[in-house]
Amino acid sequence: MTGSIAVAVIGAGAIGRTHVETISRTPGVHLTAIVDPAPGGQALAQSINVPCLPDTSALVESRLAQSAIVATPNETHLPIAAILLRAGLPVLLEKPVAESVESALRLIELVDVTDVPLLVGHHRRYNPVVCAAYEAIQGGALGHLVMGTVTNSLAKPANYFEPVWWRTPGAGGPLLINLVHEIDLLRHFFGEVANVQALVSNERRRFQVEDTAAVCLTFADGGLATLCISDAAVGPWSWDLSAGENPARFPANEVSAHYYAGSRGGLSLPDLRLWKPPGEPDWTCALVPETLPYKPADTYSQQLLHFAELVRKGGQPRVSARDATANIIVLDAIAKAAMMGQTMAVDLSCLSRPCAGKANLGRES
Numbered sequence: 326m327t328g329s330i331a332v333a334v335i336g337a338g339a340i341g342r343t344h345v346e347t348i349s350r351t352p353g354v355h356l357t358a359i360v361d362p363a364p365g366g367q368a369l370a371q372s373i374n375v376p377c378l379p380d381t382s383a384l385v386e387s388r389l390a391q392s393a394i395v396a397t398p399n400e401t402h403l404p405i406a407a408i409l410l411r412a413g414l415p416v417l418l419e420k421p422v423a424e425s426v427e428s429a430l431r432l433i434e435l436v437d438v439t440d441v442p443l444l445v446g447h448h449r450r451y452n453p454v455v456c457a458a459y460e461a462i463q464g465g466a467l468g469h470l471v472m473g474t475v476t477n478s479l480a481k482p483a484n485y486f487e488p489v490w491w492r493t494p495g496a497g498g499p500l501l502i503n504l505v506h507e508i509d510l511l512r513h514f515f516g517e518v519a520n521v522q523a524l525v526s527n528e529r530r531r532f533q534v535e536d537t538a539a540v541c542l543t544f545a546d547g548g549l550a551t552l553c554i555s556d557a558a559v560g561p562w563s564w565d566l567s568a569g570e571n572p573a574r575f576p577a578n579e580v581s582a583h584y585y586a587g588s589r590g591g592l593s594l595p596d597l598r599l600w601k602p603p604g605e606p607d608w609t610c611a612l613v614p615e616t617l618p619y620k621p622a623d624t625y626s627q628q629l630l631h632f633a634e635l636v637r638k639g640g641q642p643r644v645s646a647r648d649a650t651a652n653i654i655v656l657d658a659i660a661k662a663a664m665m666g667q668t669m670a671v672d673l674s675c676l677s678r679p680c681a682g683k684a685n686l687g688r689e690s
């Protein structure tokens with residue numbers, strides 16, 4: 326497949342608009358349709374002169390697009406992706422891959438059976454800061470990763486919670502919506518999670534879904550991490566409010582939100598400050614800091630370029646449905662750990678089972 330790829334954006338809400346803007350500044354792709362039943366979708370489509378379709382089936386029938394970005398509420402990810410995959414249209418599916426482990430496993434089956442590319446939108450993996458950190462960690466700059474600390478204070482405005490799904494367990498909440506990014510990044514750096522412990526609270530907002538959580542992770546190779554997240558707590562110490570990935574939506578405060586400490590050095594992000602001892606590690610000796618170099622790049626655009634490459638040539642998505650499902654399995658264990666007050670093991674064995682090869686290609690029930 327050569328030439329510019331025709332992309333539709335399904336869901337013209339907050340992140341859908343980011344994708345529309347990203348398409349407009351990314352070479353090799355162009356927007357051919359928006360799908361959204363709400364008036365906002367129609368208005369956006371009119372303003373940029375593309376057709377607006379009421380649903381995904383209408384998009385498939387229209388043949389307007391060669392691929393689609395799905396940026397709709399979590400519980401719609403599986404049914405919408407299913408329609409696209411069955412029609413042979415490659416999908417860039419927003420995170421979380423699905424609202425539940427069951428839906429995510431169903432999606433993996435569909436990807437396996439249809440053999441159509443599906444990339445999950447864990448966009449941070451394309452952030453050049455993350456790429457530089459990954460290279461430093463893999464290259465041994467920190468030695469063996471021992472511990473990680475992630476803070477995520479991102480007080481959201483009251484009107485954010487007007488749509489009911491943002492307040493609904495299994496659909497909204499900072500674990501599924503925001504912590505999934507942190508889990509993905511920690512797995513990227515540390516490897517798979519073995520056990521989790523967690524506390525959650527809805528004390529501040531009094532919704533059914535949590536507003537705050539404190540989580541501990543044990544990684545399979547023995548590293549430990551703590552994560553503290555709240556959509557009711559004010560503070561700049563979160564990735565979204567410091568990394569500058571989406572300047573149109575969020576300010577970029579000059580603070581760190583992630584701290585990684587290994588047997589030979591420590592690294593904070595997103596400022597990429599690496600701290601090393603002058604000799605053997607000794608807490609009485611001053612550490613020597615340096616800022617690791619990286620080449621700034623537009624994170625969402627990098628993700629889209631990778632997606633376009635998958636549409637053109639196929640290949641392995643940088644974040645596959647299986648990979649993203651591991652994040653959901655960790656989140657599921659976190660929810661159970663919080664509910665039961667127990668340490669929960671993370672069982673990823675369902676991801677290594679081969680697909681049954683006869684996934685129902687009919688409609689989702």
Ligand SMILES: NC(=O)c1ccc[n+]([C@@H]2O[C@H](COP(=O)([O-])OP(=O)(O)OC[C@H]3O[C@@H](n4cnc5c(N)ncnc54)[C@H](O)[C@@H]3O)[C@@H](O)[C@H]2O)c1
Binds near residue numbers: 338380401
């Ligand atoms: N990668 C990121 O940084 C990032 C950031 C924000 C949200 N997200 C994810 O993107 C998804 C959307 O989040 P949002 O904040 O943009 O939500 P939003 O509520 O702002 O927008 C959702 C849009 O989808 C539309 N919609 C609902 N059902 C639809 C359907 N069946 N077909 C077509 N359109 C439909 C709604 O009308 C709305 O316009 C969620 O899965 C969320 O987790 C990712």
